[in-house]
Amino acid sequence: MKDHIVSSFNEELKELAGRVVEMGGLAETLVHDAVSALLRQDRELAARTIAADQRLDTMQAELEELCISVIARRQPMASDLRDIIAAMRISNDLERVGDMAKNIGKRTLAIETDFSNKQLAVGVEHMSDLALEQLKAVLDSYTTGDLEVVRRVHMRDDEVDALYTSLFRQLLTYMMEDPRSITMCAHLLFCAKNIERIGDHATNIAENIYYMFSGNQLPAERPKTDELADSTSV
Numbered sequence: 001m002k003d004h005i006v007s008s009f010n011e012e013l014k015e016l017a018g019r020v021v022e023m024g025g026l027a028e029t030l031v032h033d034a035v036s037a038l039l040r041q042d043r044e045l046a047a048r049t050i051a052a053d054q055r056l057d058t059m060q061a062e063l064e065e066l067c068i069s070v071i072a073r074r075q076p077m078a079s080d081l082r083d084i085i086a087a088m089r090i091s092n093d094l095e096r097v098g099d100m101a102k103n104i105g106k107r108t109l110a111i112e113t114d115f116s117n118k119q120l121a122v123g124v125e126h127m128s129d130l131a132l133e134q135l136k137a138v139l140d141s142y143t144t145g146d147l148e149v150v151r152r153v154h155m156r157d158d159e160v161d162a163l164y165t166s167l168f169r170q171l172l173t174y175m176m177e178d179p180r181s182i183t184m185c186a187h188l189l190f191c192a193k194n195i196e197r198i199g200d201h202a203t204n205i206a207e208n209i210y211y212m213f214s215g216n217q218l219p220a221e222r223p224k225t226d227e228l229a230d231s232t233s234v
Contacts, residue, residue: 009070012070019063020087021139021142023094025139028139030052031198032132034046046105053102060091067087067088070084086208086209100194100201107187111187120188138202147209151206157203167192
């Protein structure tokens with residue numbers, strides 16, 4: 001009987017992990033599609049991305065309910081409890097990543113002119129590539145337990161921040177040189193801020209994965225290199 005209970009509990013933990021992985025895959029897709037829609041000015045893809053975020057919200061709510069149920073019924077301890085708490089926290093970050101993708105989709109629909117400065121589009125794309133790389137790396141480490149990858153993602157968070165700061169300055173300069181571009185650049189600025197936040201969520205996920213596998217905390221958060229963060233919050 002005891003072996004059956006242990007086996008059943010292990011299956012529940014596997015189900016939780018599987019749901020986190022599924023959420024992670026959807027979150028990656030939403031970010032990729034949102035940025036692609038922005039760069040190509042694909043309004044149809046942007047609208048689909050906005051609608052698809054609801055699925056991620058539902059998955060997060062269902063996973064949270066399942067975690068609470070497992071805790072109430074199993075009263076887990078030590079590493080088992082860390083696994084469940086990490087699943088809840090990571091799912092919350094992934095849900096927020098979906099929100100950032102949805103925000104980018106909404107901005108895409110609001111932009112009424114094509115990009116007249118391709119360098120700005122390249123800057124947005126570069127930021128999104130790095131943020132997605134970070135997100136994919138931590139989600140892979142969730143299944144492999146590779147803590148070295150987790151450490152690297154945590155240490156590279158400031159790279160996305162630096163790209164955001166650089167892009168902010170480019171956008172500001174462009175707006176000053178051509179006032180007609182202010183509306184478009186403002187939308188791009190908000191999109192860039194959402195991408196920067198996706199990088200932050202990837203870092204949060206890295207911290208939770210590290211604690212899940214090791215039982216220890218990663219070093220304290222480093223100072224942000226993005227000195228503009230407080231003044232440009234979305």
